[in-house]
Amino acid sequence: MELRYNPLLDDWTMVASNRKKRPNMPKTDCPFCPGSGKVPDVYDVLKYDNDFPALMPEPPEPDPVGSDLYRTEKAVGKCEVILYSPSHTATLPELPVDHIEKLVDLWTERFVQLEKDSRHEYVLIFENRGEEVGVTMPHPHGQIYAYSRMPLKIRMELSNCKKHHERTGSCLICDMNQEEQEFKERVIVENDHFLAYIPFFTDYPYGLFIASKSHRTALSDFSRGEKRALADILKRMTGAMDTLFDRPFPYMMVLHQRPVTGEDVEDYYHFHIEFYPPLRERDKIKYYASSEMGAWAACNPHAVEETAPQLREAYRRWLEREGVDAS
Template identity: 70%
Template sequence: MTELRYNPLLGDWTMVADKRQFRPNMPQDFCPFCPGSGKVPEHYEVLKYDNDFPALMPEPPEPSVAGMGPYRVEKAYGKCEVILYSPDHRATLPELSLDHIVKLVNLWTKRYVELNRDPLHQYVMIFENRGEEVGVTMPHPHGQIYAYSKMPLKIKTELANCREYYSETGHCLLCDMNRTEEEFGKRIIYENEHFVAYLPFFTDYPFGLFIVSKAHRTGLDEFTEAEKRSLALSLKEMIGAMDTLFDRPFPYMMVLHQRAAHEDETRDYYHFHIEFYPPLREESKIKYYASSEMGAWAACNTQAVEQTAEALRQAYQKYLEKTWLTRDAE
């Protein structure tokens, strides 16, 4: 059973994909993403792999039920891909070389452009789930890409608010957020020539980092080679800092926010950024989304980001000290 069911209360669609419940917990001695498994090439650096348990399909089956009353159902059209970061089963993203991460950014860009070509794809989302705390069953370093045939509600809301802000002020909202964070300064963790990383004023996670392009760019395909390298460096540095914070691989959900497919007008008011949703609030304590957050979307951060930003900045300095011997080579 794979289908889309309409939620009339929210004007949104729920993906139903019962085969995903059979995703395996991998045994210690086998990984389909490792060379030698027979599932991937014997030699690769980064790789696109079609998801074995997709929630969206290029040729989806007919829905299992018919719509009735306010309920609607449609085929689950779209695409689900896995992006393998490395053939090394135990590698983490900050342990990869800068040149290697640039290759990952280039693969993301290639898939973003290709999936946007389909006239039925409304939004292409690149993301990564990391750690058992967010439900990861496959430890091999990887991310995913979903190409949705229905605009996801959160993205729809974000685009609408960016459009309204642009209409009222003539400014890009993310550009103004960058300027405001630069002026305040205390929430900024890191910046290089092309990107700035900060815990935004409003984030609902104690360590809910944003990585935002300094120039007004709306998608990976607009970046120069220098900007792609700066993006790769930003990812390496910031995930390395998070891993240093509690001296453990930091669990997170990471999502690349880019312009919508086939909507060129969004180039005026939308702005590329990466959002992290890390569930840890302390070394062994989870920041849960409970009834108020889920039932009302009334976000509540348990810590002021002006305080957690300082902790993450200190972790970044420790990360720099720990890795200084290898930095010149990159």
């Protein structure tokens, strides 16, 4: 277990050979179910330290294979599993808003706790859902990684938000929200505090963003009303995704928040959630091919002005099925 420096990208690769030992899709003895001995017999949502972490508070020394060019570092950090429910088959849209609000509270609590460690530079909260994105444990859960090195994508996003602010005096994501609200066609739904849309540039046909309407940088900035509104829009949007093709909708969901050390980014960075759903049709995957992986030259097979109305219609159907108030 170690970090290996990539001089071509000025980035670090995690090497975690221990993760080969992860269990694969248990059908009966799930460690996250009450009665397993691994978790409490009663819980709503739960933080569980990952049994097969890629990052550790006290990791071993790196293998002696590095050099001045190929640097290595200890894989310092933390990997946590966040259990969404004691029910083995529950999904996020099936949970009541009150329950999802408890999940948002737990995310917030862990973010606040992990940012206290000065060795952490960034705390990433995320969920992988579905076999199509490599999920090995079917019990509903997400994860949190606390990195000792700023991930490259976050670094690039922060840099471009800062440049936009220096050039215009405004927040890039605030401006994106305004542009999407004015254009309307890519917006799926909004509530008092959050806006859900498939942005103009996304490389996934259904690459949803959920952004806070107010300029907030992290979960810990939110009021009680904003946390509940986040829980509500998460339920609605994941429900719409499941309704789109009438099947459980695989996705990668990532919460983008401010760094926990370093420069103050309050003026120019903005909380948002990005979804990377691999389906382009009911049974067809949007794969990342050579151009996309080798050159980061993203190619979306559908214009989002085509897919956003489809997701809006799926949301309307989900409302009808659930008998949920559209407001």
